[in-house]
Amino acid sequence: MDAPIMKIAAAAYSMDKLSSWEDYAAKLTSWVEEASHNGADLLVFPEYGAMELAAITGQAGDLEESLRAVSDLIPQSDALHAHLATLHGVYILAASAPVFDPAQHPTRPVNRARFFCPDGRVVVQDKQIMTRFEREVWDVVPGGPLRVIKTPLATIGVLICYDAEFPLLARALIEAGCDLLLVPSCTDSWRGYHRVRTGAAARALEGQCIAVQSPTTGDCHWCPAVDENRGRAGIFGPQDIGFPDDGVLSIGAPDTPGWTFATVDMTQIAAVRRDGAVRGIAHWPEQVPAPPRSSSSNRQRTAPQATSGSPRRAFILLCS
Numbered sequence: 001m002d003a004p005i006m007k008i009a010a011a012a013y014s015m016d017k018l019s020s021w022e023d024y025a026a027k028l029t030s031w032v033e034e035a036s037h038n039g040a041d042l043l044v045f046p047e048y049g050a051m052e053l054a055a056i057t058g059q060a061g062d063l064e065e066s067l068r069a070v071s072d073l074i075p076q077s078d079a080l081h082a083h084l085a086t087l088h089g090v091y092i093l094a095a096s097a098p099v100f101d102p103a104q105h106p107t108r109p110v111n112r113a114r115f116f117c118p119d120g121r122v123v124v125q126d127k128q129i130m131t132r133f134e135r136e137v138w139d140v141v142p143g144g145p146l147r148v149i150k151t152p153l154a155t156i157g158v159l160i161c162y163d164a165e166f167p168l169l170a171r172a173l174i175e176a177g178c179d180l181l182l183v184p185s186c187t188d189s190w191r192g193y194h195r196v197r198t199g200a201a202a203r204a205l206e207g208q209c210i211a212v213q214s215p216t217t218g219d220c221h222w223c224p225a226v227d228e229n230r231g232r233a234g235i236f237g238p239q240d241i242g243f244p245d246d247g248v249l250s251i252g253a254p255d256t257p258g259w260t261f262a263t264v265d266m267t268q269i270a271a272v273r274r275d276g277a278v279r280g281i282a283h284w285p286e287q288v289p290a291p292p293r294s295s296s297s298n299r300q301r302t303a304p305q306a307t308s309g310s311p312r313r314a315f316i317l318l319c320s
Contacts, residue, residue, distance in 0.1 A: 004266040006153045009040035010212050010233035010250075013095065014257035015220040017055045021073075024053060025080055035259050036088040041153055044214040047111070047127075047161045047186040049095025050077065051226045060223040063138060067098040067109050067225075074099055078114055078122065085116040091151060092116045093182050093214075096127070096160055098140055110143030113158055113184055123149050125158040128169060138225065146173060154180040154210075154266050161185040164199040164213075167206060174207040174281065179269045181211045188228040197234060201247060204236045208273045208280050210249075210264055211236045217255050233260035240276040242268040 011031065018024050035043045050070055054060035059069035074097050081094045094116065098109035104126065111127035111134065126143025127134075134140040146169065149156040157173035157180070164170065164183045173181065183200045187193045197213055204211040215231025233252040237243040242265075252260035273281060 006041040009035040009259045010214045012233040032084045045095035046214045046216045047184040050097030104143045108141045127160040170203040183213045186216045193231040201236045235262040240272045
């Protein structure tokens with residue numbers, strides 16, 4: 001690893017009603033500049049933060065039209081992110097957005113995050129498991145496979161919000177070499193936020209890795225898709241040697257827009273995996289249960305077959 005010590009910036013991103021593309025560009029530029037000036041190497045923005053782009057098109061109030069309005073602006077937004085990543089020499093996980101991609105679905109959008117490298121490379125990660133709102137109301141669909149992103153900072157995987165609540169997705173990324181998981185989130189209640197936070201922290205424990213949660217914040221009733229937003233940014237590690245007792249490396253204030261920073265030495269992850277007090281990765285296969293015995297007889301019942309530990313997802317190794 002070329003640069004094991006890095007500074008991570010997790011955004012608690014305010015959802016603002018912007019009036020023009022210039023307003024959006026100025027806002028994003030200001031956020032990136034602030035993080036860069038504070039020494040951040042990796043910037044993480046939230047799930048569906050790109051929905052504020054719908055305001056500048058006048059389509060934010062309609063669920064269906066807002067999808068298409070934002071998707072149409074993503075190429076322009078991506079060009080801005082790519083420029084800022086190169087200009088400041090930082091890695092940026094852009095706020096996820098609905099994207100109509102015929103390669104994934106002929107008529108419906110995926111929920112897509114994009115990862116920008118300072119050398120100009122871009123990796124996209126689509127959400128794997130959709131929430132009830134996405135699948136029952138908004139008709140946003142699952143997209144392409146999980147991807148492993150190799151960078152000089154770390155080997156990175158992205159689990160978009162609800163995906164972080166499913167341990168086998170994270171396990172597949174860990175088995176593929178990830179030591180840093182990015183969890184952009186968008187939740188409309190505190191219980192929703194805590195579900196994702198608990199998931200992110202649990203994935204850090206199980207995978208002996210770093211997990212970074214970046215949420216949307218603030219009310220924006222002008223956009224029914226993301227009208228209420230609750231959360232706080234957080235950066236989590238395993239509760240083991242070299243890390244805080246509670247695993248919380250840094251946590252932001254509730255519903256307060258801004259960056260939360262943490263400096264992480266990734267060699268500590270290697271040390272925990274090698275010599276930690278617990279061996280979450282090594283002991284993972286031992287959770288496969290033995291078949292239970294009947295209390296009324298000596299006959300052994302058939303137990304459900306355990307999964308192998310990795311979902312049937314393809315991996316694409318990029319940014320190596």
